[in-house]
Amino acid sequence: MTIPEKTDHYVLNTYGRFPLTIAKGAGTRVWDETGREYLDFCAGIATCSLGHCHPALTAAITAQASQLMHCSNLYYTPQQASLAEVIVEKVVQQDGGKVFFSNSGAEANDGLIKLARRHGVESGRHEIITFNQSFHGRTIGAMSATAQGKIHDGFGPLFPGFVYCPLNDLEALKAAITDKTVAFLLEPIQGEGGVNIVTKEFLDALAQIAREKDCLLLLDEVQCGMGRTGTLNGWEVISPDLKPDAISWAKGMGGGFPIGAFWVKDSLAPLLGPGSHGSTYGGNALACAASQAVIETIISEDLVSNVQAREAQVREAIAEWNHPAITEVRGAGLLLGIGLDAGKLSIPEDAVASIHLCKELLGLGLLVPPAGPETVRFLPPLNVTSEDVASALELLKKVLDAHLR
Ligand SMILES: Cc1ncc(COP(=O)(O)O)c(C=O)c1O
Structure with missing residues (x-):
């Protein structure tokens, strides 16, 4: 049995899991069991404040x-x-x-x-x-x-x-x-x-x-x-x-x-x-x-200052894109909800827009959780770097562009 098969066999199926098995983490990165690297902007849903395995x-x-x-x-x-x-x-x-x-x-x-x-x-x-x-x-x-x-x-x-x-x-x-x-x-x-x-x-x-x-x-x-x-x-x-x-x-x-x-x-x-x-x-x-x-x-480490700077970076970039599928950026700091206009995106009929996009982003190596049907959350560790934020934004834009009607 694969790990997802074994989990589904033995663990009560109360979570809608993404198709990823995480084997290791360090800082803002996690790796699956094959060694593929992912940028983690889910951070255990706002839990891994210092990233993974902070010294x-x-x-x-x-x-x-x-x-x-x-x-x-x-x-x-x-x-x-x-x-x-x-x-x-x-x-x-x-x-x-x-x-x-x-x-x-x-x-x-x-x-x-x-x-x-x-x-x-x-x-x-x-x-x-x-x-x-x-x-x-x-x-x-x-x-x-x-x-x-x-x-x-x-x-x-x-x-x-x-x-x-x-x-x-x-x-x-x-x-x-x-x-x-x-x-x-x-x-x-x-x-x-x-x-x-x-x-x-x-x-x-x-x-x-x-x-x-x-x-x-x-x-x-x-x-x-x-x-x-x-x-x-x-x-x-x-x-x-x-x-x-x-x-x-x-x-x-x-x-x-x-x-x-x-x-x-x-x-x-x-x-x-x-x-x-x-x-x-x-x-x-x-x-x-x-x-x-x-x-x-x-x-x-005054991480609140980093949080403020990274929030500004996300907001500035998204304002600059003026993307037709993004309605707004809600929240504060690194608890950000990127509001989507699902009507502007081509999403399979039986899929929820936010979950579908999160799966697509996962495929590109970025972990983000949804928050309701039309919101994708950015919840990276509080010590995330500007380079990592720039990479995550690039992937988000790529996925949104690819799904634009
Ligand atoms: C605002 C808020 N309160 C309470 C909870 C529940 O926390 P726990 O899952 O640790 O019981 C959550 C979890 O997502 C939350 O976001």
């Missing part, structure tokens, strides 16, 4: 693996304490607060949902407003928070207490608020839903309403956080002075090592006291050492 990450994991991997949250470890300090003092920078460690983004978001539930206990409120096209993960809680019918399909009844609302529509938001509303949960830039950015006006109004109504402003920074937007925090690119009540992360904070986390401001920390929440692997020594190496490299 700082490899060294941190190697050193920690021979020291202590795991010991249970019944005990203290220096790695968990240090990583929490880095997140609170260097990433969030909002006068304190505390961190809980999980293993994934969905699990971090489940923690935010539990925080909101506890916040509403005394006032009898439990409803959380989330936004159309959001994506918060696949656990029953995070999936129910996700306002996309296709994600819920066949899994009902959903976990109760979520109210879905159009994004960037203040009137609809006001209409959705009830005396049961306890929190708002949103991605400052929606990733999976098509790379949709929240407007400053909407985000600021949401924060103001949250304050007035004693509701929590919960930010899902799982995809847009940790430098990806060209700022350390995704919300900063929209509204730098925003004061969220709690924040979740995963993906880019581990650079490829599984870890997630959420932060809560100090006044909310007592809501989640001893016995209220937990995770066996959450924040184990190995994951924390890996994540600290990733976050400290992002900060010490």
Whole structure:
């Protein structure tokens, strides 16, 4: 059996996989099992922030693996304490607060949902407003928070207490608020839903309403956080002075090592006291050492400046092409969605435009993920070079030109 055949035989078929088996990675490159090289602008879907096998990450994991991997949250470890300090003092920078460690983004978001539930206990409120096209993960809680019918399909009844609302529509938001509303949960830039950015006006109004109504402003920074937007925090690119009540992360904070986390401001920390929440692997020594190496490299190498420069490079090039099949470039930093006009492209009738183009690009040696039917995402590592960005752009243009009607 080939590797795809063996995988399909033994692994539950929940992913629509591309026809590529990745055997090795280094920096912005991966290689298949035949040794063919690919430029990786998927980066584990915004996860491999430092590229593949970055020496700082490899060294941190190697050193920690021979020291202590795991010991249970019944005990203290220096790695968990240090990583929490880095997140609170260097990433969030909002006068304190505390961190809980999980293993994934969905699990971090489940923690935010539990925080909101506890916040509403005394006032009898439990409803959380989330936004159309959001994506918060696949656990029953995070999936129910996700306002996309296709994600819920066949899994009902959903976990109760979520109210879905159009994004960037203040009137609809006001209409959705009830005396049961306890929190708002949103991605400052929606990733999976098509790379949709929240407007400053909407985000600021949401924060103001949250304050007035004693509701929590919960930010899902799982995809847009940790430098990806060209700022350390995704919300900063929209509204730098925003004061969220709690924040979740995963993906880019581990650079490829599984870890997630959420932060809560100090006044909310007592809501989640001893016995209220937990995770066996959450924040184990190995994951924390890996994540600290990733976050400290992002900060010490000023990768947000590189992200800004590479974003400008992509936007300038695409503006210059003035390509009839490109409608717009959405997002920020290196969380970019290139919007396509499928009507201008010759795509097989039974194919989804974005997926078809991603497959064609794969054939040319570029990995990019789709985001919805008419968007291709550029999510390269944060330390990607201008040469690699130029190569990826050249391949994109080549494929679009070849498919132009
Ligand atoms: C914004 C956002 N939140 C949550 C998740 C879920 O993260 P995980 O797959 O680590 O559970 C994702 C994953 O794509 C995401 O993009």
